[in-house]
Amino acid sequence: MKNTTQHLSARKFKKVGKYSALAIILILLATLPLLNNSAYLVSLVTLIMIYMALGQMWNLLGGYAGLLSLGMQAFIGIGGYSLAVLSVDYGMNIFVAVLIGGALSVLFGLAVSPALFKMTGVYFAIGTWVIAEALMIFFSNWSVVKYAKGIMIKTVYHLSGTQIYYIAVVLGIASVLIVFLIMRSKTGLSLMAMRDNPGAAEAMGVKIFSTKLKCYMIACFITGIAGGVMYINLANITPSASISTQWTIAMTFMVIIGGIGTMEGPIIGSVIYVLLTQYLYNFPGSAMIILGAIAVIAIMIMPNGIMGTIHNKTGFEILSPRRTLSPSIKDILRGSASDTNR
Amino acid sequence: MLQYLVQGILLGGLYAIIGIGMSLVFGIMRLTNLAHGDLMILSSYTALTFCELLGGNLILAAILTIITMIIVGFFIQGFLLNNILDKGSEPALLVTFGVSVFLANLLHKIFSADYRGLANSLSNTKVISTPAVSISAMYLFSFLVAILLITGLHLVMQYTNFGRSIRATSDNAMAASLTGVNTKKTYIYAMMLSMGVTAVSGVLIGCTYTFNASVGSSYLIIAFGVVVIGGMGSLVGTLVGGIVLGVAQLLGSYFFGSGVQMLVAYVVLLIVLATRPNGLFARGARK
Amino acid sequence: MSMLEVKDIEVYYGDFQAINKVSINVDKGDVVSLIGANGAGKSTLINAICGINKTRAGSVTFLGKDITKEKTSHIVSLGLTSAPEGSHCFEKMTIQDNLLMGAYLCKSSAERKQRLEEIYELFPMLREKAKQLATFLSGGQRQMLSIGRALMTQPKLLICDEISLGLAPVVIKEIYSQIEKITQKGVTLLIIDQDVSRSLFHSKYAYVMLEGKIVMEGKSSDMNIDEVNDAYFGINFSKKE
Secondary structure, three states, X not given: OHHHHHHHHHHHHHHHHHHHHHHXXXXXXXXXXXXXXXXXXXXXXXXXXXXXXXXXXXXXXXXHOOOOOOOOHHHHHHHHHHHHHHHHHHOOOHHHXXXXXXXXXXXXXHHHHHHHOOOOHHHHHHHHHHHHHHHHHHXXXXXXXXXXXXXXXXXXOOOOHHHHHHHHHHHHHHHHHHHHHHHHOHHHHHHHXXXXXXXXXXXXXXXXXXXXXHHHHHHHHHHHHHHHHHHHHHOEEOXXXXXXXXXHHHHHHHHHHHOOOOOHHHHXXXXXXXXXXXXXXXXXXXXXXXXXXXXXXXXHHOOOHHHHHHHHHHOOOOOOOOOOOOHHHHHHHHOOOOOOOO | OHHHHHHHHHHHHHHHHHHHHHXXXXXXHOOOOOOHHHHHHHHHHHHHHHHHHOOOOHHHHHHHHHHHHHHHHHHHHHHHHHHHHHHOHHHHHHXXXXXXXXXXXXXXXXXXXXXXXXXOOOOOOEEEEOOOOEEEHHHHHHHHHHHHHHHHHHHHHHHOHHHHHHHHHHHOHHHHHOOOOOHHHHHHHHHHHHHHHHHHHHHHHHHXXXXXXXXXXXXXXXXXXXXXXXXXXXXXXXXXXXXXXXXXXXXXXXXXXXXXXXXXXXXXXXXXXXXXXXXXXXXXXXX | OEEEEEEEEXXXXXXXXXXXXXXXXXXXXXXXXXXXXXXXXXXHHHHHHOOOOOOOEEEEEEOOEEOOOOOHHHXXXXXXXXXXXXXXXXXOOEXXXXXXXXXXXXXXXXXXXXXXXXXXXXXXXXXXXXXXXXXXXXXXXXXXXXXXXXXXXXXXXXXXXOOOOOOOHHHHHHHHHHHHHHHHOOOEEEEEEOOHHHHHHHOOEEEEEEOOEEEEEEEHHHOOHHHHHHHHHOOOOOOOO
């Protein structure tokens, strides 16, 4: 069929185009610090990469696994304090400390999961938040983390902006890759099935609980690591700042604006969030007011976010979580030979 | 310890009033209003402002606050929530989250981070003062207001046409519309009612404790705790929920010190969330 | 005189077309039946008429007024309501409260009580169980409650959607015997049922629906049961003009 052949080559062309674009972006990221006067841009991209990781994890839970969490800040605190306490008080290598932070986050997540996963929907959401609040109160009263005084993370002072940048870039790209691989795996299929029809999915053998738990553990791990990297960047940590709803606000904002349940959403969202908050430094005290207002307006008029709306209107995706069917079958199912963007 | 126990029970009354507003909205619209705590603090600040404008007349300020918040409820439901509720429960939840962020920071900008309070004659009065038990008048007053509100609302819900329509819409919105009930309008009435009650709680909180723009979220957790423990849709349940939380908090303070008192309340809430999320008084399974 | 006129309406669920250019007419004082198998689109049609589903094209006229885009609550205030499929009672409310809700639009408490009495006379069983919660009722009782509540709105036209679904024959017989009394009170009826013979017996005019279209219509007394069954199942059907 003539149309199918056209369709095939059009798709191959798009694929080549997409991969080239991705390659160019990666090269740019790798070489950014080498450019002159790029220090400000470098620090900006550092933040974007860390927030991107946070956004990807929140989206993994909220957009794909159906677990709306308002308590991921707990793991930022655990990751940040692991870095602080282990490197400053126990002389551990920074990277090891961050990794242990990730591991501790998983352990904490595992510890609360029996209780937490009995809750669903908004109960789950508030449950995660209450757990985070409880952890914050605990940290504020714990000698190991120096109570509410906070810790100056001296051990990261010797790192240059560029070094921190590359750490962040690795984290950011890894987070996107992880979500991509999950969605392309059997787990991803399970998630999509669960999202569309949990009853049917369960009837077909999809283990809903263990799938959700898997995603939660991965999210705990990466969020914990992201927390560690964030505090490599910030270098000063307190319980109220590290386990603060500000992080959740950032995560939800990024994913709402970017597009919940899409892979590109958190990427776009993190760029917009960081640029917007940087710009809003010009209006001290008003940043969050404007952020909140934008978020509300965005949900009202664009509930699927930027990428979601683009996706619905044109079917255009940069990173598709869906495995594609071969063109001929798709055309038959569609009932027509008309060309589409898929 | 008796002292803490008694105060805890009375505090429960105040907590119950905070919870009623949330229970109404959740029961009727299946919506958890994450901005509930901040809306209550908005009431506190509104009362404060009116009080200053009226030269200290707290009662008049309270009445004006209630009216103001009812109007706020009209706009929130009419212009925001009514348009997002049909798109699903997650978008609606996130809208209330956005409103919460917006409101808390707006209040912070306008009023700064200073802790404020509503001066009133009951603040430092003790009603009963014995060596064993000393009851603060403010706590007792709040408890009595709670009983009054719950009784009044119960009568309205059970015996008036309006109350019946609220119960019906909460039960089966489509069937309610087939009896001539305008669902969206009913949601507005429910939100207005919720805000009116929330205004009362805001005034009482302002009289009992100091407040600033960032304490809204702690009260949100309390409201949620009250509703969850007591069970959605049960007015008496909110009183029970309030008492459980109040006692947990004050006994926590007694045994572990005031720094961690909220921690005890949180743990109690988490246990209930994990074991009996429909509460102790739920009228049928609701999610 | 035409009371309800549905002209060429189309209803979609997303991209799926559920109702395809359906036209029906209900004259004042008549009992009209709408017959069809599961999934034929009967309830979708009813919900569209009552404003619960959106009508994408076509028009619905009631007593001369265009109600195509109107809200359900407004349509009810004009005198058109339905006892919906699956009865849809207010589970956590008593039978009495369920019925009183039917009179929501009535402003006078005394008038509401008066209407309540009339319904209790029509369905004495409801009076017996007045203080029980609706959730404890049997299928047939819920159906009676649903019809009773709809009658409390004092409708000019009542649509009964699937009144015999899942009910024992004895119960169905009892409900249908009340249909006569309801018509005598001056209420026009549109009855949806899967039971072909009973529908035809109690109605004046009938429509048969299949896959979102009207495939057959005519005076109930003129209808050949075999032809109706064929149309019902989609065997060799031809649309009668």
